[in-house]
Amino acid sequence: VNADLSPEKAAAHAAEHWSKVTTTGSVRGRWWQVPAVVRHINERVCGEPLNGLSAGARQWVVDTIPGLPLDRGIAIGGGNGVKEMELITAGIVRSVEVFEVAPARVAQGKDVATERGLADRVTFHERLLDPGEDIGRYDLVHWNNALHHMLDVDEWLAWSRRVLNPGGVLLLDDFVGATRFQWPRRQLDYASSFRRTLPDALLVDHRYPDRLLPREIVRPTITQMLASDPTEAADSGRILASLQRHFPEAEVRETGGVMYHLALSDSVANFESGVHDALLEVALLLDDALSDLGETHYAVALARLPDAAHRKARDLDRPPEPNPGVEQGARVLGQRTRARGLRLWRRARQRVLGIVTTIRSRN
Numbered sequence: 300v301n302a303d304l305s306p307e308k309a310a311a312h313a314a315e316h317w318s319k320v321t322t323t324g325s326v327r328g329r330w331w332q333v334p335a336v337v338r339h340i341n342e343r344v345c346g347e348p349l350n351g352l353s354a355g356a357r358q359w360v361v362d363t364i365p366g367l368p369l370d371r372g373i374a375i376g377g378g379n380g381v382k383e384m385e386l387i388t389a390g391i392v393r394s395v396e397v398f399e400v401a402p403a404r405v406a407q408g409k410d411v412a413t414e415r416g417l418a419d420r421v422t423f424h425e426r427l428l429d430p431g432e433d434i435g436r437y438d439l440v441h442w443n444n445a446l447h448h449m450l451d452v453d454e455w456l457a458w459s460r461r462v463l464n465p466g467g468v469l470l471l472d473d474f475v476g477a478t479r480f481q482w483p484r485r486q487l488d489y490a491s492s493f494r495r496t497l498p499d500a501l502l503v504d505h506r507y508p509d510r511l512l513p514r515e516i517v518r519p520t521i522t523q524m525l526a527s528d529p530t531e532a533a534d535s536g537r538i539l540a541s542l543q544r545h546f547p548e549a550e551v552r553e554t555g556g557v558m559y560h561l562a563l564s565d566s567v568a569n570f571e572s573g574v575h576d577a578l579l580e581v582a583l584l585l586d587d588a589l590s591d592l593g594e595t596h597y598a599v600a601l602a603r604l605p606d607a608a609h610r611k612a613r614d615l616d617r618p619p620e621p622n623p624g625v626e627q628g629a630r631v632l633g634q635r636t637r638a639r640g641l642r643l644w645r646r647a648r649q650r651v652l653g654i655v656t657t658i659r660s661r662n
């Protein structure tokens with residue numbers, strides 16, 4: 300994977316791209332700008348529809364990990380480090396080191412840390428880290444929408460285990476969907492079948508208001524992906540399998556995305572609060588169903604290394620073997636959640652058709 304891309308070249312391009320995003324602001328119509336979607340995701344992760352990006356992941360850590368705060372944390376691709384600052388304020392970790400290649404993001408992060416009185420607890424490193432470099436040991440490794448920007452995710456998950464102290468914690472909240480956004484046919488069909496039901500008013504392209512967004516969702520080409528950011532979803536399709544390899548003790552909570560990331564992409568900018576709430580709610584129900592069917596774009600994972608097992612793993616320089624009992628349990632559970640997913644999907648799609656018919660008759 301990505302054999303022709305050097306990490307240095309990719310990171311230089313990413314630095315330019317992400318500095319531009321920071322200074323010009325991101326486009327409208329993205330799921331993370333929609334509070335109802337963020338609450339939905341948080342509820343899937345921790346059981347409560349909390350406000351704020353990654354609030355569910357933080358709550359999960361607080362509910363699960365004993366003896367907080369952890370001492371030293373590290374994040375690669377931490378952007379402006381705000382999510383790491385939130386880990387500090389939530390009492391999860393005392394201090395964090397953030398590695399980030401985009402200068403504008405680091406500059407912004409330093410200002411925010413100062414404003415929040417956290418400048419002595421967040422250290423920014425504006426450079427590319429080599430996974431072979433000895434940087435010491437940490438108690439928390441935090442990946443937030445950044446592991447999917449690494450060219451070789453397996454190498455970075457192996458690194459994550461290596462740099463953790465015994466009893467250390469891995470918290471990952473990331474895009475785990477198709478590499479280079481090469482969506483599987485199934486996901487394109489699910490997303491397009493929802494999109495086809497939407498009335499024109501919800502498909503107005505906010506960048507060109509006289510045009511409609513396409514009803515058929517298609518894959519971007521690899522050339523388009525490489526031109527915009529060569530680190531985007533560079534190896535994301537391998538994250539869940541590599542996680543299982545290096546952190547067999549990790550618990551994974553799939554947070555979906557086929558609906559809110561694919562089907563509603565750009566269109567969601569047209570949804571008005573109080574007017575289209577029911578439609579959004581059903582789209583999110585469908586999203587749940589698809590996650591249960593194993594179609595997810597995002598996931599949150601939490602792992603705590605047991606002291607002895609971790610030492611043994613490090614001595615042998617390989618992670619512990621997966622427990623076959625756990626795998627068998629997961630398979631049975633997988634079959635059950637898939638059956639639930641299918642039932643949910645059929646019920647929710649019927650409701651979408653009903654709601655859309657009502658919207659159409661009102662217009």
Ligand SMILES: C[S@@+](CC[C@H](N)C(=O)[O-])C[C@H]1O[C@@H](n2cnc3c(N)ncnc32)[C@H](O)[C@@H]1O
Pocket residue numbers: 310313314317318375376377378379380382398399400401404426427428443444445448449530
């Ligand atoms: C999607 S952003 C996420 C930022 C932050 N974690 C957040 O959630 O707000 C991905 C970030 O990874 C950075 N990045 C990409 N490749 C990197 C690398 N090899 N080392 C460090 N940062 C990198 C980009 O500059 C960008 O700021």
